[in-house]
Amino acid sequence: MGNLKIKFLGTGDALNTGGRANQAILFQSNGKNLLVDCGPTTLYLLQQYNPALIFEINAALFTHFHGDHFIGIVALDLAMDRLGRTKPILYAGPENVEDQFYKAYNLCYPGLKRNVHFVREFQKHSPYQTKDILQDGHFQITPIPMVHGSMVCLGYRIQIHDYKIAISGDTVWNDQLPALCNGTDIAILECKCYYAQSVKDHHLSYEQIEQNLPQLNTKRLILVHPGQEALEHLASKDVLAKDGLELQL
């Protein structure tokens, strides 16, 4: 097995509940860097953690286009250009990723030229189609459709060497979650609520996850994206990731 570092830059929900940064999780392996989700706080965190990553992230993969998972890419893209990045970057996600990126970019910085000093590559992901996203054998990504109101959200199975990681993005409980998590070393699930009865049509609860844990069949469960209720019940438990958590596999 090769080495893999997982850095939880941000683990919070859309409201930064509990003072947590927006969701952004970095996978680092053999000199390659994959960022999954990029909320409004992500550039700030990269500047604190390791500014060299602004030049070295190979791909940003989005679970969906809600602002707390996506809108930070505009600031990161601007920083990459202004600081002189020349290395290409891949933006990957649900099928309208290119359109969503330019909509957000033009809204935030109208009139800025589209051509920057680096190449932006876009990669559309479709459910169940595995892609070697950098085409170098590093990150094999299989999208699994989640259920998140009217927003298309893809969970991802990520294979890095022999490690298998699942990440849900935002979702309600749905019958694809066991397929997403089955046989994984780590499953990173959103957990906005604590009680099943608190869940409406967008998110998961700790009770639902706990009740269905055997079906998920993962070696290690890690929860992120807590709202106030989940935070009150889970803050002291190891299962809930904290901002800055670093796992070395």
Ligand SMILES: [Zn+2]
């Ligand atoms: Zn979210």
Ligand SMILES: [Zn+2]
């Ligand atoms: Zn969302």
